[in-house]
Amino acid sequence: MASTARLYDLQALDLEIAAKSQTLQDVEGRLGESAALREAREALAAAQGVLKEAESHRRDLEMELEDMSARLAPLEKKLYGGSVRIPKELVDLQSEVSHLKSLTGQREDTLLESMEAADAARQRVKAAEAALAEAEAAWRQEQAELQRQQRALGAELEALQAQRQERAAALDPRSLRLYEDLRAVKQGRAVAMVARGVCQVCRVSLSMTEVQRARSGTETVTCSSCGRILHVA
Numbered sequence: 001m002a003s004t005a006r007l008y009d010l011q012a013l014d015l016e017i018a019a020k021s022q023t024l025q026d027v028e029g030r031l032g033e034s035a036a037l038r039e040a041r042e043a044l045a046a047a048q049g050v051l052k053e054a055e056s057h058r059r060d061l062e063m064e065l066e067d068m069s070a071r072l073a074p075l076e077k078k079l080y081g082g083s084v085r086i087p088k089e090l091v092d093l094q095s096e097v098s099h100l101k102s103l104t105g106q107r108e109d110t111l112l113e114s115m116e117a118a119d120a121a122r123q124r125v126k127a128a129e130a131a132l133a134e135a136e137a138a139w140r141q142e143q144a145e146l147q148r149q150q151r152a153l154g155a156e157l158e159a160l161q162a163q164r165q166e167r168a169a170a171l172d173p174r175s176l177r178l179y180e181d182l183r184a185v186k187q188g189r190a191v192a193m194v195a196r197g198v199c200q201v202c203r204v205s206l207s208m209t210e211v212q213r214a215r216s217g218t219e220t221v222t223c224s225s226c227g228r229i230l231h232v233a
């Protein structure tokens with residue numbers, strides 16, 4: 001096999017290794033917590049916060065109502081018990097009782113609203129819990145698949161690397177060095193195929209002499225335009 005053909009094969013292998021390494025990197029980048037999972041957790045935490053607030057508000061109102069009813073009971077007992085006889089005192093007492101009753105009515109309305117708000121918040125917590133469970137299930141499935149891909153790609157890359165070492169060892173050190181130097185500056189494409197006298201990478205027409213020299217395979221000829229090693233199939 002001509003040395004340029006070996007270099008071309010090595011390049012094909014190197015490109016495959018590079019592509020697989022990139023895929024492995026992408027796979028590894030997706031391992032771990034996902035944005036969807038984080039968002040679902042945050043949504044649940046936010047809903048729980050709202051519920052906690054709504055329940056605390058409801059408890060405050062209930063305590064306030066208990067307190068009012070404790071104040072109202074003795075006043076009503078006094079008002080209807082017949083112990084107060086002075087009209088001015090009776091009027092004052094009546095006004096206090098009616099004020100407290102009206103306040104109680106207002107607080108009861110607020111309590112009802114607050115209970116409805118707490119119920120709605122509880123529903124939202126339930127929905128957020130369900131969404132999180134769903135996100136977690138999807139995430140676990142995705143992670144298992146990614147781990148499987150990671151293992152497969154790792155094994156494939158190991159095999160390719162071994163193959164690469166073998167191919168590189170079979171090359172003469174000078175062309176290998178030229179290949180490596182060019183590969184570093186030519187985005188991984190150090191070898192260009194020649195078809196119908198045209199360099200297939202830079203698309204420049206080569207002279208007959210260049211093509212003949214490249215075809216002989218006895219020396220390494222580079223493209224006069226892009227500088228890549230020419231390989232005539």
Ligand SMILES: [Zn+2]
Binds near residue numbers: 199200204226228
């Ligand atoms: Zn070229």
